[in-house]
Amino acid sequence: MTGPQVEVLLQTLISGLLLGGLYALIGIGMTLIMGVMKIINLAHGELMMVGMYIAYGLFTFFHIDPYLSVIIAAPLLFILGVLLQKYLINPVMKVDSILPENQVILTVGIGMVLANLATIFFSSDYRSTPVDYATKAWYLSDVWKSSPIELSLSFPWTVSFLFSLVITAGLWFFLTKTDTGKSIRATAQDNDAALLMGVHVEKMRVITFGLGSALVGAAGCLFIPIYYLYPDLGGQFTLIAFVITILGGLGSTVGAIVGGIVLGVFESLTSTYIGMGWAPVGRFMIFVAALIFIPGGITSLFRRKRLGR
Amino acid sequence: MKKYLPLILMGLLAMLPLVGINTYLMHIIILVIMWSVIGMSWNLLGGYCGQVSFGHAAFFGVGAYTAGILYNKFQISAWWGLPASIVFVTGFALVIGYICLRLRGPFFALATLAMGVILRVTAENLSFLTEGDLGIMIRERTWVDKTWYYYIILLIAACTFYLVKKVIGSKLGYYFVAIREDQDAAESLGINTTLYKTIALCLSAVITGMAGAFYTNYMGYIDPKVVFALHDISIVAIMIVMVGGVATFWGPVIGSIIMVLLAEGIRSIPNLGAAHHSFFGVLLIVIIIFLPNGIMGDNPKLKKILRWGRTP
Amino acid sequence: MTPLLEVKGVSRFFGGLAALSDVTFQLYKGEILGLIGPNGAGKTTLFNVINGFYPPSKGEIFFRQQKISDMQPHRICKLGMARTFQVVKPLQRMTVLDNVIVSAYLRTGSREKAEKTAVETLHFTGLFEDRYVVSKGLPLGRRKRLEMARALATGPTMILLDESFAGLNPTELNESIGIIRKIKESGITIMIIEHHMKVIMAISDRIVVLNYGQKIADGTPEQTRNNPLVVEAYLGDAQNG
Numbered sequence: 001m002t003g004p005q006v007e008v009l010l011q012t013l014i015s016g017l018l019l020g021g022l023y024a025l026i027g028i029g030m031t032l033i034m035g036v037m038k039i040i041n042l043a044h045g046e047l048m049m050v051g052m053y054i055a056y057g058l059f060t061f062f063h064i065d066p067y068l069s070v071i072i073a074a075p076l077l078f079i080l081g082v083l084l085q086k087y088l089i090n091p092v093m094k095v096d097s098i099l100p101e102n103q104v105i106l107t108v109g110i111g112m113v114l115a116n117l118a119t120i121f122f123s124s125d126y127r128s129t130p131v132d133y134a135t136k137a138w139y140l141s142d143v144w145k146s147s148p149i150e151l152s153l154s155f156p157w158t159v160s161f162l163f164s165l166v167i168t169a170g171l172w173f174f175l176t177k178t179d180t181g182k183s184i185r186a187t188a189q190d191n192d193a194a195l196l197m198g199v200h201v202e203k204m205r206v207i208t209f210g211l212g213s214a215l216v217g218a219a220g221c222l223f224i225p226i227y228y229l230y231p232d233l234g235g236q237f238t239l240i241a242f243v244i245t246i247l248g249g250l251g252s253t254v255g256a257i258v259g260g261i262v263l264g265v266f267e268s269l270t271s272t273y274i275g276m277g278w279a280p281v282g283r284f285m286i287f288v289a290a291l292i293f294i295p296g297g298i299t300s301l302f303r304r305k306r307l308g309r
Numbered sequence: 310m311k312k313y314l315p316l317i318l319m320g321l322l323a324m325l326p327l328v329g330i331n332t333y334l335m336h337i338i339i340l341v342i343m344w345s346v347i348g349m350s351w352n353l354l355g356g357y358c359g360q361v362s363f364g365h366a367a368f369f370g371v372g373a374y375t376a377g378i379l380y381n382k383f384q385i386s387a388w389w390g391l392p393a394s395i396v397f398v399t400g401f402a403l404v405i406g407y408i409c410l411r412l413r414g415p416f417f418a419l420a421t422l423a424m425g426v427i428l429r430v431t432a433e434n435l436s437f438l439t440e441g442d443l444g445i446m447i448r449e450r451t452w453v454d455k456t457w458y459y460y461i462i463l464l465i466a467a468c469t470f471y472l473v474k475k476v477i478g479s480k481l482g483y484y485f486v487a488i489r490e491d492q493d494a495a496e497s498l499g500i501n502t503t504l505y506k507t508i509a510l511c512l513s514a515v516i517t518g519m520a521g522a523f524y525t526n527y528m529g530y531i532d533p534k535v536v537f538a539l540h541d542i543s544i545v546a547i548m549i550v551m552v553g554g555v556a557t558f559w560g561p562v563i564g565s566i567i568m569v570l571l572a573e574g575i576r577s578i579p580n581l582g583a584a585h586h587s588f589f590g591v592l593l594i595v596i597i598i599f600l601p602n603g604i605m606g607d608n609p610k611l612k613k614i615l616r617w618g619r620t621p
Numbered sequence: 622m623t624p625l626l627e628v629k630g631v632s633r634f635f636g637g638l639a640a641l642s643d644v645t646f647q648l649y650k651g652e653i654l655g656l657i658g659p660n661g662a663g664k665t666t667l668f669n670v671i672n673g674f675y676p677p678s679k680g681e682i683f684f685r686q687q688k689i690s691d692m693q694p695h696r697i698c699k700l701g702m703a704r705t706f707q708v709v710k711p712l713q714r715m716t717v718l719d720n721v722i723v724s725a726y727l728r729t730g731s732r733e734k735a736e737k738t739a740v741e742t743l744h745f746t747g748l749f750e751d752r753y754v755v756s757k758g759l760p761l762g763r764r765k766r767l768e769m770a771r772a773l774a775t776g777p778t779m780i781l782l783d784e785s786f787a788g789l790n791p792t793e794l795n796e797s798i799g800i801i802r803k804i805k806e807s808g809i810t811i812m813i814i815e816h817h818m819k820v821i822m823a824i825s826d827r828i829v830v831l832n833y834g835q836k837i838a839d840g841t842p843e844q845t846r847n848n849p850l851v852v853e854a855y856l857g858d859a860q861n862g
Binding site: 039040042088091092095096097098099100101102103104105106108109110111112113115116117119120235239242243246250275277278280281284287288291292 | 363411415416418422427433540544551587592593597
Binding site: 484 | 672674693694695696698699703704706710711712713714715719722723724726727730732735771772775
């Protein structure tokens, strides 16, 4: 491999890792909801889109930095999630119908409305937040003068990545150390047992949906400095979240992190070496491969190894 | 009397062009019939066999592109797409089924959704075969008048209706419903669930694929964003069945009449045009909450509501 | 005489836990074999392994001289082994008759023949009056009966009954015992899990006892009753039994 080739490869891996960190945040929200409520939220990407428009609005009208808007967008999305769960999803879960997938179809309806409302209010134009650090980057040659290759680390990408690490750590703390967090995990493991142990299961579901929405909304705020925004972008991210969940193993938080990073790196590799347009195909190839070869997700591989010993 | 209802309806529909209706109305009727076909096929897999597909656009698109590519690359009539799509769509359905049918419930739903997207992106990128985003244009239309298109789709619809009715009344139909109700129980009663789910998927896919091939011939233009559309094909197929009635014979027909008329109606209101999807979304939410099995499926409930209205 | 069912050294692990370890026994044609043991002893797991829902982690199972431990449940059923579920699994939105027709379709493709078999089975199990009831609305006792009817309609040579008596009132219990005797008379071999000690002692020809996934006894009801290992395993349960 020649010098420039190594450079391209390393640069690709770095951007894949940074992308993967953000993907992980989207995936965790999905996997939490899936684990606790046993439903797939097909409005997940649309909730992210809502978070992005909140950040966009705050930036355009009040000149609030997108990273700062996480503090505002996440609670708003939490409230939105709670309302959706309480007044739409929960009633449907109680209705007797031929197709149990009713809830999934319901979330499709919610997603359609959200995307369409965004079109009505913001039109379908592409938007972005022109922050002044958008093109700022650190270069390897600044630190190491005689470096044989040149690598760069984009400032907004890195900050977004770090933010998502902090949020993930915070979530981990919440789930393992607080009573509410423990109750949520108990509900995910065994709904009925949790109910018998005195966990307020219905309340946990509402909180979980709110939490999942808040997480993906936060991810939206982290995405907006580096991505453009339009009303229909949700569907694509719903699928990404789903692919990550399948890849990592259903309902597994660690799996979502690993799955997010694997997907980020893989997508980055496909768009560098095969072509930009093929990145989505690469995403689904990895998804299909995961379905066929590791149906339990990546985390199941670790588990199996441990058992073998 | 009730037994002859389909025949009487067919007879009436066959005479319809003789009355001499205008082109726009004819176009709407053709769309309604085409969507009934797609709805009936989705219902076979989703309503009866319980495998909810979010990716019927995949089969619709493959059917449409079979016709389009035959015309564009091999210079033969796009009508050959109708028989050819049976072969191609079955092939695709077998592959998709092999991958997706190992998943249950919502996971199957999402996997099929992903398949639809994979095929769309592939069609966008394989430009040497599909012309990519440019799409394929059928330059010589077979007929200027819509009457023959009408008869062809009517024939397809009649065959589909008959096929669904036959299948559901037979052993196959019993097995489909058993799988929907409880897959473990079905397996323990000697039903090869994988095999029968694959059969349901192939039947459903082929019918949708034929509707796709018809679409190419009728509209004269296809591109990946249109024929592999998630919202405008896959989701509409689900909505038609949900609105009309899950696991009923007439549900998809009624659903497609309502949906096509609604879509056209909304489009004609100038100020509501942009809110088109919102309206559909709200409709979907309302239906799922109040009529979870559709108009035909929740007949007793509907009756109860009507009665309740009379004697409060 | 070759056994109808032969379970050879079967183990099944879940994670690190052994739900079954090295279970071996035979079942001969025409027998009623009772399978008992305290809660969590692995009885239902054993059924799920025999019937093909879980492949055994170790060991082999033969049915009518064919190895079935690598077959899927539907093929095992086709070979002539039917089962019922402890937690009943009726096809909820189908009528009782349709439920049984689904099973009867296993041996025929014709609607008339399937319906005929189904009606016969419904008469046999005393469910004929309920044939047009949607099975979701059936009371528990009848649903347990429906499980049996469905299993019988597949035309089995052997039938696995998982707690078909649990939750029945005394009248229903007596009826069900009558049906089991009738099944035996018709030449079908039965393996049955039951908690109701009086019933199982009365109807079984032979009893296998599981405790913590291991077989601790195998003998006539008389031998089982006097086996100190069994008494010990049941010390808590025996009083309520």
